[in-house]
Amino acid sequence: MGDFMERTELLPILLELFRQQGYAGVSIADVSKATGLGKSSLYHHFPEGKEQMAREVLQHVEVGVRESFVAPLKAVGDPHERLREMTKMVEDFYDGGRKGCILDGLTLGAASEPFRQMVARSVEAWVAAMASVAVEAGLSKKVARERAEDALIAIEGSLVLSRALGDQKAFKRVIKNLPQRLLGETNL
Amino acid sequence: MGDFMERTELLPILLELFRQQGYAGVSIADVSKATGLGKSSLYHHFPEGKEQMAREVLQHVEVGVRESFVAPLKAVGDPHERLREMTKMVEDFYDGGRKGCILDGLTLGAASEPFRQMVARSVEAWVAAMASVAVEAGLSKKVARERAEDALIAIEGSLVLSRALGDQKAFKRVIKNLPQRLLGETNL
DNA sequence: TCTAGCGTACCGAACGATCGGTACAGTGTC
DNA sequence: GACACTGTACCGATCGTTCGGTACGCTAGA
Numbered sequence: 001m002g003d004f005m006e007r008t009e010l011l012p013i014l015l016e017l018f019r020q021q022g023y024a025g026v027s028i029a030d031v032s033k034a035t036g037l038g039k040s041s042l043y044h045h046f047p048e049g050k051e052q053m054a055r056e057v058l059q060h061v062e063v064g065v066r067e068s069f070v071a072p073l074k075a076v077g078d079p080h081e082r083l084r085e086m087t088k089m090v091e092d093f094y095d096g097g098r099k100g101c102i103l104d105g106l107t108l109g110a111a112s113e114p115f116r117q118m119v120a121r122s123v124e125a126w127v128a129a130m131a132s133v134a135v136e137a138g139l140s141k142k143v144a145r146e147r148a149e150d151a152l153i154a155i156e157g158s159l160v161l162s163r164a165l166g167d168q169k170a171f172k173r174v175i176k177n178l179p180q181r182l183l184g185e186t187n188l
Numbered sequence: 189m190g191d192f193m194e195r196t197e198l199l200p201i202l203l204e205l206f207r208q209q210g211y212a213g214v215s216i217a218d219v220s221k222a223t224g225l226g227k228s229s230l231y232h233h234f235p236e237g238k239e240q241m242a243r244e245v246l247q248h249v250e251v252g253v254r255e256s257f258v259a260p261l262k263a264v265g266d267p268h269e270r271l272r273e274m275t276k277m278v279e280d281f282y283d284g285g286r287k288g289c290i291l292d293g294l295t296l297g298a299a300s301e302p303f304r305q306m307v308a309r310s311v312e313a314w315v316a317a318m319a320s321v322a323v324e325a326g327l328s329k330k331v332a333r334e335r336a337e338d339a340l341i342a343i344e345g346s347l348v349l350s351r352a353l354g355d356q357k358a359f360k361r362v363i364k365n366l367p368q369r370l371l372g373e374t375n376l
Numbered sequence: 377t378c379t380a381g382c383g384t385a386c387c388g389a390a391c392g393a394t395c396g397g398t399a400c401a402g403t404g405t406c
Numbered sequence: 407g408a409c410a411c412t413g414t415a416c417c418g419a420t421c422g423t424t425c426g427g428t429a430c431g432c433t434a435g436a
Contacts, residue, residue, distance in 0.1 A: 024213035025297035028422060038387045040424080045385090049422065105296060107352045108288070109213035119352045146361075149349075153358060154338070157345025161337075164295045164307045170341060173334070216396060227397080229412055237396065 010035060010045065011060040014053050015102065022105040023054055051114060054106055058118040061102055065122045068093060073129040079137040083179045086130075090155065090175065097162040097171025104156065127152055130182060137183045147182050154181065198223060198233065199248040202241050203290065210293040211242055239302060242294055246306040249290055253310045256281060261317040267325040271367045274318075278343065278363065285350040285359025292344065315340055318370060325371045335370050342369065 017026045046052040072085040127148045134144035158174040205214045234240045260273040315336045322332035346362040
């Protein structure tokens with residue numbers, strides 16, 4: 001039998017559960033079913049239980065954000081091209097709008113507090129990287145920062161709306177317009 | 189005590205619970221505590237249980253959206269002024285960004301399906317009203333519709349971000365810029 | 377080389393608490 | 407008496423968590 005269930009295989013599965021169901025909506029039985037591991041095995045890997053699972057998922061996400069979103073933005077080359085590279089990764093990560101955001105799923109309800117700091121770190125890293133690209137493209141620091149925050153807001157909002165309506169076109173439009181939103185010459 | 193807890197007093201309390209905790213995060217015990225009503229009383233008022241509670245909250249929200257958001261937009265007078273009126277109501281309803289959105293809270297997880305249609309109706313009514321104001325202000329139908337959808341996306345996104353970061357400034361900035369976002373002369 | 381002992385990985389069963397929901401006997405008001 | 411409403415007691419199911427135990431590979435001592 002495929003022994004050796006490692007964290008690197010476990011965490012993506014947990015991520016998937018939490019982002020779709022939210023923290024309160026995921027039961028240990030769900031996790032057991034999704035991973036194929038018995039309950040007690042789960043507590044072997046995560047002695048502090050469900051909250052630890054969510055914490056480690058968030059750590060895993062932080063790494064993913066840096067590798068998939070921030071890194072392309074910090075690469076060399078044309079700012080527009082780098083931004084397009086990032087949007088591709090974003091579209092992929094959210095599966096074209098079909099999958100929700102863990103920032104959303106893990107901050108609903110009273111369970112949010114243990115996670116807030118980790119969430120904030122990921123958000124800040126991503127926004128800062130987008131802002132930095134915008135500065136490089138010629139925008140002022142202040143405008144760049146606002147545009148970057150707006151971009152993240154648009155992504156999160158479109159994910160909520162796409163999920164609520166069961167229709168991905170809101171997300172797709174936001175993704176398509178994201179480079180223009182961040183670097184374009186609007187007077188907003 | 190001839191207390192007489194009516195739906196009109198019950199539903200705002202339920203709304204408060206669901207928007208803060210999400211559907212899965214709210215237990216009947218929570219509802220009982222928040223309303224002061226025993227379980228049997230709750231099941232007297234809502235024979236179909238928790239799902240009915242959420243459904244009626246959503247109906248209640250639909251009415252609220254029409255009365256508080258759509259109606260001001262459909263009033264007579266300067267489009268900018270009407271829009272400013274709406275943003276005031278929005279800011280109030282979300283308590284300056286401190287309170288979440290039920291569209292978000294009630295569409296997380298598998299519980300979403302019974303509610304999707306109702307959610308879609310509220311969203312459509314609101315977006316259509318905003319788009320109509322934008323058309324009146326001189327924008328083309330297509331651009332107006334996109335701007336209206338973007339406005340809603342920005343509101344939802346800023347609510348998620350404000351909650352995640354425990355900081356309302358994202359929401360406040362979106363609210364402040366909302367008239368410009370909808371009616372302004374950006375080239376986006 | 378045998379084997380005792382240890383650590384890692386896993387499991388089903390069961391824990392007490394809480395879940396959503398029901399049964400029923402009231403209570404007060406018309 | 408009919409009816410709206412409520413408290414108490416209870417149901418089976420599920421919650422997150424813990425229990426006792428198994429299987430297996432590694433290491434060390436004899």
